[in-house]
Amino acid sequence: MDEMTYEGVAPEELPLFRGLPVSRRTDLMRHAMVHSVSSGTVLFEQGEVPNFQLIVLAGSAQLFGRSAGGREVLIEAVRAPDLVIPAAVLTGAPYLMQARVPEPSRFLLIHAAAFRAAVEEEPLLAHAAIGSLAAQFRRMVRQIKNLKLRNSTERVGCYLLALSKRQGTPDRAVLPFEKTLIASELGITRESFSRALSSLGKSGIRVDGQTIEILDAARVAAACAPDPLIDGTDGEGFAV
Amino acid sequence: MDEMTYEGVAPEELPLFRGLPVSRRTDLMRHAMVHSVSSGTVLFEQGEVPNFQLIVLAGSAQLFGRSAGGREVLIEAVRAPDLVIPAAVLTGAPYLMQARVPEPSRFLLIHAAAFRAAVEEEPLLAHAAIGSLAAQFRRMVRQIKNLKLRNSTERVGCYLLALSKRQGTPDRAVLPFEKTLIASELGITRESFSRALSSLGKSGIRVDGQTIEILDAARVAAACAPDPLIDGTDGEGFAV
DNA sequence: GGCATGCCTTGATTTGAATCAATGCCAGAT
DNA sequence: ATCTGGCATTGATTCAAATCAAGGCATGCC
Structure with a gap:
């Protein structure tokens, strides 16, 4: 197949939404939209307060840390299907990293407040958020060990x-x-x-x-x- | 005051438990115990599968990463009141770090399975776990930026x-x-x-x-x- | 007291990685 | 085909940090 630009899952098929009460899912989707973005797009800047929970449906996002001097390093790549820094969205704290898209990709954007509310109320969503947060935390720990010990x-x-x-x-x-x-x-x-x-x-x-x-x-x-x-x-x- | 060895919160006063249905709290406490440990105690080793969710009631825990060669570095210090690596406990994955106690400290130990079940079912607990995970994730990101950019x-x-x-x-x-x-x-x-x-x-x-x-x-x-x-x-x- | 022991500092030296600089190698544009 | 700009390699050099080595200064113990 050519034009494989947009592989990945449809929003309704996200494991995230599996088992969710239909009412909840439609409610979430009312506060959500799908964005297809081209390579090079900046999704958000470090220091910004999150407006949306981004979910990678297809493609990937790269997370960069930037110093005051403008030097920039790759910290992590997030591949479909995963949440893009739920830690910032769920705490409402400013992003510590910039997110850019290295390939044509598709994202589901859910309004931050709606996402937070849904996670508060819906155990299945909370479970998914916990899984994503935990996995991301552990990747960061591994990276720190890598940097400090090797x-x-x-x-x-x-x-x-x-x-x-x-x-x-x-x-x-x-x-x-x-x-x-x-x-x-x-x-x-x-x-x-x-x-x-x-x-x-x-x-x-x-x-x-x-x-x-x-x-x-x-x-x-x-x-x-x-x-x-x-x-x-x-x-x-x-x-x- | 001398003998300030055991400051900190009583288990029942943990913000973690605030607002929890009494039945839930007593249920959790049936699967829990308080441990007072002296300076130098090893709480767990890296590579072990978590048996308990540890919660720092008083004092602190230090998390170390160790290389095959035996070199050891401090990765993080966890101070009361906080969860000790919920990421490992909630995913059931092996610890990536060793935990040691640098001062006389007190911990609440909750059986891992009971804690996981409670977090699954109880939105307030899930909320607390998410907050702790998110904060810890962000500390790791900051540390990586610190290491890579300075x-x-x-x-x-x-x-x-x-x-x-x-x-x-x-x-x-x-x-x-x-x-x-x-x-x-x-x-x-x-x-x-x-x-x-x-x-x-x-x-x-x-x-x-x-x-x-x-x-x-x-x-x-x-x-x-x-x-x-x-x-x-x-x-x-x-x-x- | 005297003397370990553990932690820290300071100096000399080596070494790993960054920086500076030049060149090579494409893929895409003209 | 030739030019161009971005990325990668390679070499020369510098520099930051590690390592090696010695000594200082506490604290606790006999």
Whole structure:
């Protein structure tokens, strides 16, 4: 299929809404709309107070942290289906990150007040919000451990191993976005990322554009000490 | 008062339980117990599956991340009254951090399954859990921004400014624990922390043991570029 | 007292990563 | 086909922070 721009779920099919009383769902949908946005769109800026709970129906959003000096780093990518920073929306606190869209994507926007009210009253929604919040919290903890306990080469190596595992291809990994972005996600410069990749060459890694061949995963693991409590994912305990 | 070892709230007075149907509260308390623990106690290890939701009634808990190599860093301190990593308990996923107690403290322990069930069914509890999760998520995001966007001296300077503000003493800050620990929280070595403090001397800071005099907060701020979206706290939106 | 022990500071040195700079390599536009 | 702009690599160099090493200053203990 070409024009696969808009894959993903229809709003009514969201696991988030599964099992919800029909009245509740229609009520929520009255305070909601679907937005299709093109690559590059800024969804919100850091410092803004949330107006909507955004839900990724298709595509993804990238969350950036920016310093006063204008330097910008990728903190997280949110993929469909998930909530975009429920922590800010549910507390009504200003966003700590900017959200941008790296590919054509579709979002469900629910007015913040309506979403908060619905979560307060509806245990199933609360459950979904808790699942999303918990998963996001744990991703942040993993990232902090990664930053504090590993050097840059280890971070890169473990990133590749985790990626290949997630993609189901033990002998290679395809980078999901530009190397510069990945570098900032890993807390290093693009140059250091490039050097880390080439220094992993002696552990059995070959770089070909966005594709990284992993010739000897065991050797990479020996060099980088992957750890399920840092690199793992929690699986789909709570779908949204 | 001497013997102020056990300050803090009584379990029945927890905001968490405020407004809860009495039946629910007694039901929860049947699955709960209060534990008073001495300094140094390990509450749980990273990798363990949670048995209890721990709630800090008095004192605090420190959360550490450990690498395979045995290196250990402070990730967060949880102070009364708050939940200790609801993210792990509510998802049933293994702890990503070890919890230790740095001072005599008192905890309420609620059996994990009972706590999960209660949160599922009781909107008020769900609300409290969401508030705690959201606040903790945001603290992690701030920490990541701090690590990725600042150098070590900036981190130390902003830490001191935030501390003095939190303590209500604009002209000084009292370090809440050993410098080695704070250093690991800030992602640097104790030596670098010490050097950062002395290099902040030329911005108007004097070190006297655990007390740091801030002679000229404006100059420190100029050197370290504090940012409410990194150093701020969200206030007590959701008390637990 | 004297002497461990733990925590911190300071200095010397090394090292990992950032920065600076140049070049290469596309994909898309003309 | 040639130009162009964005991204990536590579090398040279600088710089920040870690590491290594020594000493200081408490506190508690015998």
